[in-house]
C-alpha cells in the first residue's frame with residue numbers, strides 16, 4: 244500500500260475538515276478466468292491487486308455528506324434525504340448511502356476525501372472499489388456490524404440502481420475478499436470461495452491497456468445478460484430442474500439449438516464452456532500449473548471475441564501479438580466486461596521488456612495510440628489503514 248497516497252489523502256482531509264479521519268483502503272481487481280460467468284452462477288477466478296482507493300472519513304455530525312474526490316479535484320455536498328442517481332463518481336457513493344438507508348441503519352452523514360491510483364476505464368473495476376471501500380468505511384465508522392458479503396451485495400445494488408449496469412457480483416466480491424499473493428475461486432451460486440495461492444516465480448502478471456473504451460459497453464453488457472436469460476428460459480422448458488446456465492450441459496444446449504436461433508445458442512455455449520474452463524483452471528492453479536492456465540486463457544479470449552462478441556479490434560490485436568510469442572507470454576486474454584480496457588497476460592520475466600517494446604511499436608503503428616502497461620501484484624481486500 245502506498246504510504247504517500249494515504250498521507251496525501253489524510254492531509255487533505257485534515258485541511259478541509261479540521262479534524263482527524265479514519266483511513267480505509269479498497270483495491271481494484273483482475274480476473275484470471277471466468278468472464279461473463281458471475282451472472283450465470285458459475286465459477287470465476289478474480290484477485291484484488293495493488294491499485295486502490297484510499298478513503299479518509301469521519302462523521303459529519305448531521306445529515307449532510309461532504310465528499311471530495313481528489314482524483315477529479317471535485318467536491319459535492321448533499322443531504323441524506325436527497326439521494327438520487329446523478330453524475331459520474333457521486334452516483335456510486337449515493338447508491339451505497341441509499342443501500343444503507345434502505346436497511347434503516349445509517350446514523351448520520353459523513354465528511355470524506357478519497358483518491359487513488361486505479362486507472363479509470365481500464366476494466367479494473369474502480370467502481371466496485373469505490374462502492375466497497377465507501378460501504379466498508381460507513382460500516383466501521385458507525386459500527387453497523389455488516390459482514391463483508393452484505394457490503395459486496397450492497398455495492399452491487401449501487402451499480403444496478405444508480406449506475407444502470409446490471410453487473411454480477413465478481414468485482415465487489417474480489418474487492419472485499421481478496422488475499423495477498425492469492426487468487427480466489429468464487430462460486431457465484433453459493434457465494435463462497437476458495438483461496439488459491441498464486442506463486443509465479445519466473446513469470447509476472449502484466450495488464451496492457453488498450454486505452455480505448457467503446458461506448459456500447461453498458462448496453463451491450465446488459466444485452467449479453469438478456470441473451471443468457473433467453474437461452475436459459477428455452478432450456479428450462481425442457482429441463483425443469485435447471486436454475487441457471489451453470490446447470491446446463493452441452494447436450495442439453497444442443498438439444499434446444501433449433502429453438503434458440505444461432506445468436507443465443509452461440510452465446511450460451513460460450514458460457515457453458517467458460518464455466519468448465521474456470522473449474523479446470525482452479526485445479527491447474529492448485530498445482531501451480533501456469534502454462535495450463537495460460538492455455539485456457541487464450542481459449543477464453545477467442546471465445547469472448549468470436550462467440551460472446553464482447554472484444555474489439557484493439558484487444559484482439561494485443562492477444563494476437565502475445566500469441567506470436569507464446570513461449571514468452573504463456574497466457575493472454577481480454578479482461579472484464581470487454582469493448583476496451585486491458586488484456587491480462589502471464590509473461591516470462593526474462594522476456595518481458597522485449598515483449599513490451601514490440602507491443603508498444605506495433606500497437607502504435609496500427610492504432611496511433613500508446614498502450615499502457617501495469618505490472619500487478621495480488622493484494623488483500625478492503626481493510627482499514629493505520630493513520631500515517
Ligand code: GLA
Pocket residue numbers: 277278279280281282368410411412413414579580581
Ligand atoms: C464486469 C461486471 C462483472 C462481470 C464482468 C465480466 O466487470 O461488473 O460482474 O460480469 O464484467 O466477467
